[in-house]
Amino acid sequence: MSALDTARAAAAPAATWTADPYTRALRSGRGPLFLRRGDGWLLPLDVERWCEGPDPADRTVLDRCRGSALDIGCGPGRLVAALAARGHRALGIDVSPEAVARTNRSGGAALHRSVFDPLPGEGRWDTALLIDGNIGIGGDPVALLGRLARVTAPGGALIVECAAGAGPASDALDERYVVRVDDGRGAVGAPFPWARVGAAALDAHARAAGWAAAERWTAYGRIFVRLRPGLQGFHRPQVT
Numbered sequence: 001m002s003a004l005d006t007a008r009a010a011a012a013p014a015a016t017w018t019a020d021p022y023t024r025a026l027r028s029g030r031g032p033l034f035l036r037r038g039d040g041w042l043l044p045l046d047v048e049r050w051c052e053g054p055d056p057a058d059r060t061v062l063d064r065c066r067g068s069a070l071d072i073g074c075g076p077g078r079l080v081a082a083l084a085a086r087g088h089r090a091l092g093i094d095v096s097p098e099a100v101a102r103t104n105r106s107g108g109a110a111l112h113r114s115v116f117d118p119l120p121g122e123g124r125w126d127t128a129l130l131i132d133g134n135i136g137i138g139g140d141p142v143a144l145l146g147r148l149a150r151v152t153a154p155g156g157a158l159i160v161e162c163a164a165g166a167g168p169a170s171d172a173l174d175e176r177y178v179v180r181v182d183d184g185r186g187a188v189g190a191p192f193p194w195a196r197v198g199a200a201a202l203d204a205h206a207r208a209a210g211w212a213a214a215e216r217w218t219a220y221g222r223i224f225v226r227l228r229p230g231l232q233g234f235h236r237p238q239v240t
Helices: 003-010 022-029 056-062 078-085 096-105 134-139 141-151 197-209
Strands: 034-037 042-044 069-072 090-094 108-114 125-130 153-163 174-182 191-196 211-219 220-227
Touching: 022 096, 022 174, 056 078, 056 211, 069 078, 078 090, 090 096, 096 108, 096 174, 125 141, 134 141, 134 153, 134 174, 134 191, 141 153, 141 197, 153 197, 153 211, 191 197, 197 211, 197 220
Parallel strands: 069 090, 069 125, 090 108, 125 153
Antiparallel strands: 034 042, 034 174, 153 220, 174 191, 211 220
C-alpha cells in the first residue's frame, strides 16, 4: 500500500467527526478542546478563534490568495466565507459534517469530503490552504502535499500554517502520532493519525512532493509558508 493509500484510509474515521467532542464544540462555538496523544500530552485547539471571523493573521493569508481557492479542513468556515466575500470562487472541504454545516450557514460553500477523495475542480484550483495545523491531516505530510500537487492548477500556490514556537527546535519540529480529540472533561473521540511540522521540516517535505517555499512570514505569533511548484529558495518579507 502506498503512503497516499495509507493516508486516505486513515485520514478520517467516520466516528471521529460525527458525535465526538469536536462536533459538540463546533455547535457551541466554545472549548476547551485538545488533541491528546497516547502518552497524555495535550495540544490545545482554538475553537473560539475558528468560530469567529478572520483575525489579523488570517488576513495575511487571505491577502495572498489568488483566483479560485480551496480550504482543506475548513472547520467552521471563517476563511471560506471571507474569500467568497472578497469575490473569490472558494470551496471548503471537511470530514466533519458539523463543520460543513457551519461553513454553509456562514455564507461559504463546503463539502463533506476528505482531501484524499475525488474533489471538484481537481487540477484547476489556483490556491489551496492548509491552515490551523492542517498540514497534519492523514499523518503523512509528503503524501498530503503530493496529493495537493494534483489538486492545484499548474503554477498554483499552497499556503501552509506551520507549527509555531520559540527557537530553532520548533522550526525543525517533525512529529507523527495517533491522537484523539479530547474535551478535557472525560469525553474523547476516535483515534486518528496526525502530524506537526515546523517551517524547516515543511521545506524538506515540500521538496519531496514537488513543491518549494516561495515565501515565509510570521504574523501575530503564527508562521505561514507559501509553496509553489518547483521553485528554489524563498523570499522573507518583514515580520509582522
